[in-house]
Amino acid sequence: MGADPVAAMSxxxxxxxxxxxxxxxxxxxxxxxxxxxxxxxxxxTGDDPDEVLRAAPDADVVxxxxxxxxxxxxxxxxxxxATGRRVVVYSEHTDPETMLAALDAGAVAFLAKHxxxxxxxxxxxxxASDRPYVPPALAGAMVGDxxxxxxxxxxxxxxxxxxxxxxMSKASVARRMQISEHTVKQYVDRARIKxxxxxxxxxxxxxxxxxxxEDGLVRPEEIGIYRSQATHDRPTP
Amino acid sequence: MSADLGASTDRxxxxxxxxxxxxxxxxxxxxxxxxxxxxxxxxxxxxxxAHASDRGARIVSVAIALAWHVAIGLPAVLGARxxxxxxxxxxxxxxxVAGAGLVAGARLLHGAPLPPWPFAGLLLVVDAxxxxxxxxxxxxAAANWVWSTLGxxxxxxxxxxxxxxxxxxxxxxxxxxxxxxxxHGHDAADLARYAMYVYGTFSLPVAVFVGGATIVGLARERxxxxxxxxxxxxxxxxxxxxxxERRDRLALVGAAAGRVLGELAAGQADPDDPExxxxxxLAAARLRRLIAESDDVPDPLLHELRAAADLAERNGxxxxxxxxxxxPPLPVEIRRRLADPLTGILxxxxxxxxxxxxxxxxxxxxxxxxxxxxxxxxxxxxxGEHDDGLVQHLYERDGDIRWAQTxxxx
Numbered sequence: 001m002g003a004d005p006v007a008a009m010s011x012x013x014x015x016x017x018x019x020x021x022x023x024x025x026x027x028x029x030x031x032x033x034x035x036x037x038x039x040x041x042x043x044x045t046g047d048d049p050d051e052v053l054r055a056a057p058d059a060d061v062v063x064x065x066x067x068x069x070x071x072x073x074x075x076x077x078x079x080x081x082a083t084g085r086r087v088v089v090y091s092e093h094t095d096p097e098t099m100l101a102a103l104d105a106g107a108v109a110f111l112a113k114h115x116x117x118x119x120x121x122x123x124x125x126x127x128a129s130d131r132p133y134v135p136p137a138l139a140g141a142m143v144g145d146x147x148x149x150x151x152x153x154x155x156x157x158x159x160x161x162x163x164x165x166x167x168m169s170k171a172s173v174a175r176r177m178q179i180s181e182h183t184v185k186q187y188v189d190r191a192r193i194k195x196x197x198x199x200x201x202x203x204x205x206x207x208x209x210x211x212x213x214e215d216g217l218v219r220p221e222e223i224g225i226y227r228s229q230a231t232h233d234r235p236t237p
Numbered sequence: 238m239s240a241d242l243g244a245s246t247d248r249x250x251x252x253x254x255x256x257x258x259x260x261x262x263x264x265x266x267x268x269x270x271x272x273x274x275x276x277x278x279x280x281x282x283x284x285x286x287a288h289a290s291d292r293g294a295r296i297v298s299v300a301i302a303l304a305w306h307v308a309i310g311l312p313a314v315l316g317a318r319x320x321x322x323x324x325x326x327x328x329x330x331x332x333x334v335a336g337a338g339l340v341a342g343a344r345l346l347h348g349a350p351l352p353p354w355p356f357a358g359l360l361l362v363v364d365a366x367x368x369x370x371x372x373x374x375x376x377x378a379a380a381n382w383v384w385s386t387l388g389x390x391x392x393x394x395x396x397x398x399x400x401x402x403x404x405x406x407x408x409x410x411x412x413x414x415x416x417x418x419x420x421h422g423h424d425a426a427d428l429a430r431y432a433m434y435v436y437g438t439f440s441l442p443v444a445v446f447v448g449g450a451t452i453v454g455l456a457r458e459r460x461x462x463x464x465x466x467x468x469x470x471x472x473x474x475x476x477x478x479x480x481x482e483r484r485d486r487l488a489l490v491g492a493a494a495g496r497v498l499g500e501l502a503a504g505q506a507d508p509d510d511p512e513x514x515x516x517x518x519l520a521a522a523r524l525r526r527l528i529a530e531s532d533d534v535p536d537p538l539l540h541e542l543r544a545a546a547d548l549a550e551r552n553g554x555x556x557x558x559x560x561x562x563x564x565p566p567l568p569v570e571i572r573r574r575l576a577d578p579l580t581g582i583l584x585x586x587x588x589x590x591x592x593x594x595x596x597x598x599x600x601x602x603x604x605x606x607x608x609x610x611x612x613x614x615x616x617x618x619x620x621g622e623h624d625d626g627l628v629q630h631l632y633e634r635d636g637d638i639r640w641a642q643t644x645x646x647x
């Protein structure tokens with residue numbers, strides 16, 4: 001991964017995206033969505049992750065359909081994430097277990113296929129800069145997470161996730177919780193960052209966490225076990 | 238065109254209609270019993286059967302002990318009281334055991350037995366005292382009441398415990414008797430009589446004790462097996478019905494989606510036509526809902542909400558119904574208060590709707606979001622927040638959306 005996402009975001013060059021999906025019509029649809037955003041450019045598409053990334057080794061973000069040729073590719077997702085590839089999973093399989101398993105495997109974000117252009121573009125842009133983006137379906141999976149080893153969320157974080165999942169409008173959540181939209185986003189993003197602890201460690205998780213600390217979204221001591229790993233990866237300001 | 242979606246829905250629903258009888262437990266369109274209560278019943282039934290069996294055996298044991306003590310022991314003691322070495326000890330021992338036996342029996346029948354070992358200790362002390370006090374002439378007579386009745390009180394003391402305790406007590410009793418027999422100067426006939434008495438005191442109490450425990454165990458096992466079979470059958474029926482319903486809905490939505498796709502492919506439908514777009518949106522929303530259904534056995538709450546969503550969709554409203562987690566078994570009243578306000582608002586919704594259910598073991602939150610419309614509330618509760626004691630209600634409109642939420646917490 002030679003690309004510096006911050007440089008990419010500052011306008012030097014657009015964010016390079018690779019799309020992996022085994023349905024050409026979906027690839028074309030997603031390409032059309034992303035084409036409307038000048039900060040994004042699609043570098044390569046195809047139905048085999050390895051081939052797609054050989055064609056575009058510098059892709060900043062990989063949009064990966066979780067089901068390729070009838071098989072769930074969670075193992076491939078974990079492999080890519082472990083090497084630091086920022087993978088945004090998008091799938092029609094939106095059961096909470098699948099979404100949380102994708103996060104555990106190191107996906108930077110999970111996008112339900114029906115969530116539309118706006119969320120797709122926002123997710124890819126956020127992923128390129130190692131920032132979290134939680135579309136409503138993922139918020140639902142996190143708020144409904146009852147696994148014994150789930151991250152501990154604060155009441156506010158949980159409520160923000162729940163209301164965001166219900167309403168799909170941060171403005172409405174802000175009005176309901178009587179806080180600013182910015183604070184709603186912070187609660188939601190902090191909850192997401194806490195999920196960097198779940199599952200096995202991955203370079204993408206460390207990067208998300210490090211950026212969150214850099215941005216002041218979380219303090220290292222709030223994260224516990226990831227502290228040493230994060231500070232090792234990128235120094236806190 | 239959405240009318241033909243509605244019409245075919247009615248047709249498809251018709252064959253299933255008889256199965257959807259109103260059931261007493263819900264007062265609603267029936268769905269099979271949810272998994273939770275079925276499992277709870279499967280666990281509770283064997284315990285109840287075992288409890289009933291055990292209670293019967295307890296009553297028998299208490300009755301034998303007290304009846305023997307009074308009907309056989311008392312007349313013999315009274316008849317021979319002048320001939321005992323220490324009549325006060327024999328009579329006092331009888332009274333003490335009668336009193337303690339009454340208390341022990343009553344406590345045992347109420348499920349709170351006396352502490353076993355102190356009670357057993359008392360019995361053994363009385364045992365030794367009476368053997369010492371009856372005198373040689375009455376050692377093997379009915380007046381030496383401890384021979385015949387003490388074993389039954391041992392059974393009461395050791396009820397519900399392992400048989401080894403009872404055997405240990407009976408052995409102690411046999412040793413005390415042996416000491417008495419040897420102490421009083423014995424002959425071969427005494428030893429033979431002793432052996433016979435020991436056999437008699439051992440065999441019946443142990444048989445009743447072991448028999449009672451075995452019957453209780455067997456009853457529990459059989460009831461457990463029967464309940465498990467019953468629960469499995471109920472769950473299978475429910476799953477099959479759920480599958481049938483899902484298949485019906487898939488056929489329906491598949492036909493609707495297939496029709497519009499076919500028309501698009503054949504060029505008969507114009508993708509720019511808002512009506513065609515609307516049919517696509519409706520078919521997609523329904524397909525998505527179908528894909529999202531993950532419960533094998535339909536939950537009554539989700540079933541009600543799905544029925545309401547289907548109805549709204551038949552009226553042409555694109556609706557997303559997203560469920561996270563499985564609701565715990567909830568009483569009808571709570572289910573009604575959770576679902577009714579939202580299904581009411583849903584019936585009045587225009588444009589689109591998003592219905593979400595987030596469930597955990599201790600919390601169920603249902604939310605309905607629809608576009609906010611100009612004008613007064615057509616139906617539904619006024620904006621605000623209140624708690625009706627079982628469920629929290631929240632109704633809100635903020636210009637963009639109308640938001641209704643009901644929440645139950647354990």
